[in-house]
Amino acid sequence: MHRTALTTLATAQFTVVLSTSVVNVALPQIRDGVGLSPDGTAWVVNAYGLAFGALLLLGGRAADLLGPRRVLTAGLALFAAASVAAGLADGPWLLIGSRAVQGIGAAAAAPAALALLVGLFPPGAARARALGVWGAVSGAGGAAGVLLGGVLTEAVGWRWIFHVCALLAALALAAALRTVPPDAPRGGVAPSAGLPGALVGAAAVVTLVQGLTSARADGWASPAVLGPLAAAALLLLLFRRTQRRSAAPLVPPGLLSSGTVRPANLLMALLGAVWVGLFFFLPLLQQQVLGAGPLATGLAQLPLAVANMAGAALAPRLAGTLGPHRTLATALLAQAAGLLWLALLAAPGTALAVLTAPTVLIGLGLGTAFVQLTGAAVDGVRPEHTGVAGGLVNTTRQLGGAVGLALLSTASAATPATTHRTAFLLTAALATTAAALTPALLRTTTTEGATR
Incomplete structure (x- = not known):
């Protein structure tokens, strides 16, 4: 039973990692297909990365409070729906918005899947082998994205990049419902108790990454860099304050x-x-x-x-x-x-x-x-x-x-x-x-x- 569950969790991780790199080779075709500007083209990558990176902690905390199986299946369902929307997008904003929602789904699924793996396999040789599989599919997903993106774009068009991601997420979702054990009852504080701090933390990560990303093109002295970095510093201070007062801090003491x-x-x-x-x-x-x-x-x-x-x-x-x-x-x-x-x-x-x-x-x-x-x-x-x-x-x-x-x-x-x-x-x-x-x-x- 645990082996089949591991296969399911590995498939979810493969899908999340695949989606980070699968669009890179196809960016010129995606740009022409929906009429993106040069700056908008970069957002096809950045929208996913920012949403994913900013909400990973919240996704992990939600898995602890709500149950990792619930959060995994919800994340995969959201990811699959957003992938379908991205493949059908006929304009820049629908595509970029769909990529952001993909990132939100991935931020829920990835930490929940890892939490399930840790729970299913106790410390020792069994967990080490499971983590070996986890690492292998992570590496495979990144490389497969580069190759699959090129093959699909040349063979059937860039839209199939997103349709394949939707199919993989749907398969992982169906398998999770059958193979992953139900969540144990959860008690304690309400999950909403930590929501304000989680939102502040997510905003801090988004502004920090945005400022750092802009530095590559605009230089470190640019307002496009200094503004987000200053905002991130203030948000991090606010985040620390909310964590001290929260009944359900994003990072437990x-x-x-x-x-x-x-x-x-x-x-x-x-x-x-x-x-x-x-x-x-x-x-x-x-x-x-x-x-x-x-x-x-x-x-x-x-x-x-x-x-x-x-x-x-x-x-x-x-x-x-x-x-x-x-x-x-x-x-x-x-x-x-x-x-x-x-x-x-x-x-x-x-x-x-x-x-x-x-x-x-x-x-x-x-x-x-x-x-x-x-x-x-x-x-x-x-x-x-x-x-x-x-x-x-x-x-x-x-x-x-x-x-x-x-x-x-x-x-x-x-x-x-x-x-x-x-x-x-x-x-x-x-x-x-x-x-x-x-x-x-x-x-x-x-x-x-x-x-x-």
């Missing part, structure tokens, strides 16, 4: 000091910066410097995806042999080595196939590190708080990626002749820093119950 939650989230933020930086600059290197087309770029990233899946699948065995912390440090150093290797190859005239070896090394490290940090982020957390712990680790990865990409873009733009090389050198430095900080996970921390 003691969560960050339980198990290895705090250091795992710090390292996940660094990994998010490496992850997003890689997948932003690698396609640009392949297309702008090496002259590959969209479909060839997608195919060239398949070895990276397969290696990512292999690293995730092997993570539990490696942790059993080397120990979890040595495994994590080794995985991060493997990424750093692969990124340094890419920096040496980031020059015109390099054959596309030459990138295979370093990207495979990076993929193995990414998959392994993702599984180890996801497991560490929920280790020692009370069962009724696994949803928000899952939302938190996903949020830190999203924010780490947004901050990292803004800084990487700014730094690499200062050396336009060697933009890609600079970006890969900087991401290698981030991975090395994360490896150096890994011993923080070895520190003994209190359990959440002991902090109360």
Whole structure:
């Protein structure tokens, strides 16, 4: 029974990750199909990412208070409906709005699915194997999105990108209703008690990510950057105040000091910066410097995806042999080595196939590190708080990626002749820093119950 439920949860995670990358290759066709402006085209990506990143914590907290199965099925149903609307959109605002609603559904489904996985599989080998599957499908979803987006756009048109997402979400929803155990009765405070703080927190994340995203194009001194960043700082202060007064705070007291939650989230933020930086600059290197087309770029990233899946699948065995912390440090150093290797190859005239070896090394490290940090982020957390712990680790990865990409873009733009090389050198430095900080996970921390 648990294996079939794991398949369902993995399908939900695959669908969420797929939708983050499936539109990228098809953006020119989507722009022409609904009459988007250049700025509007970027919002096809940003609307989903902002809604998803801003509401992950709320989705996780809702899973704890309402029940993860209820929140998972509601999120999948909303995601499927929004995907159908996006595929039928005949104007810019309907498409962008549908993408935002997709992100809301994904923000509910992703932490709820992780909470269910943690609840179904107790700490130890069984949970490690389940998290290995989780990490593998996450890697597969990102790569499949690039490839599937190119294939569907060329074969049947861009609208089928969204129809396929709707179909996958509907299949996951039907399977969840059959295979996932019902939620246990929930008591305590009403879920609405924490709604004001949740809305303030979501607004803070949206404005922060928007400001950081604008920095890539407008520069750090632009009002389009400074305004949102200042607003985000004020909203974060207000969020902290509401959390202290709330009967149902978005982040329960003691969560960050339980198990290895705090250091795992710090390292996940660094990994998010490496992850997003890689997948932003690698396609640009392949297309702008090496002259590959969209479909060839997608195919060239398949070895990276397969290696990512292999690293995730092997993570539990490696942790059993080397120990979890040595495994994590080794995985991060493997990424750093692969990124340094890419920096040496980031020059015109390099054959596309030459990138295979370093990207495979990076993929193995990414998959392994993702599984180890996801497991560490929920280790020692009370069962009724696994949803928000899952939302938190996903949020830190999203924010780490947004901050990292803004800084990487700014730094690499200062050396336009060697933009890609600079970006890969900087991401290698981030991975090395994360490896150096890994011993923080070895520190003994209190359990959440002991902090109360």
